[in-house]
Amino acid sequence: MVWGRAGLQVNKKIIEELKEKLEAQKASLEKELESFAKKDDVPKGDWETKFPNRENGNMEEEADEVQEYDNMLSVEHNMELRLKDINSALKKIEGDEYGKCESCGKEIEEERLRAVPEAKLCIKCNK
Numbered sequence: 803m804v805w806g807r808a809g810l811q812v813n814k815k816i817i818e819e820l821k822e823k824l825e826a827q828k829a830s831l832e833k834e835l836e837s838f839a840k841k842d843d844v845p846k847g848d849w850e851t852k853f854p855n856r857e858n859g860n861m862e863e864e865a866d867e868v869q870e871y872d873n874m875l876s877v878e879h880n881m882e883l884r885l886k887d888i889n890s891a892l893k894k895i896e897g898d899e900y901g902k903c904e905s906c907g908k909e910i911e912e913e914r915l916r917a918v919p920e921a922k923l924c925i926k927c928n929k
Contacts (some may be wrong), residue, residue, distance in 0.1 A: 816912065820919040821895050827920075828888045831881055839878050851878045887920040903927055 835841075839849040851874045894900040901910045905927035914921050914928075921928070 816916075817895060817900065820900075820915055821892065824888050824892050824895075824919050828885065828892070831885045831888070835878065835881055835885075838874050849878055849882055851875050884920070887922065890922070891920040 835849050839851045842850045851871060891900060894902075901915060902908070903910055903924040904922045906924065908924055910921055910924045914925055
């Protein structure tokens with residue numbers, strides 16, 4: 803269950819809005835990842851940046867593409883982590899466990915969830 807300011811339970815309408823926001827963010831991240839990576843199911847939810855397949859190109863072009871590949875590895879990693887957090891939040895919504903701080907166990911503030919719906923920590927623990 804999710805609790806808002808002064809311990810008032812956040813209604814199902816708000817949870818549904820946050821769920822829709824999470825699903826939209828998930829779709830957007832997956833679409834962006836697909837533009838430069840391929841899905842790898844081992845481990846589950848992993849993505850692999852596509853290595854440039856340059857044949858008969860000049861060395862300068864190949865070096866640029868390898869540099870771009872190297873840069874995309876860190877972007878891919880950050881996007882994978884965010885996608886993992888979004889998927890975790892969606893599972894918590896389905897299991898009626900959404901909105902609880904993973905550090906202190908207290909409820910995450912409604913304002914924080916609206917700003918960062920995949921938040922794992924309340925504002926106090928996030929500092």
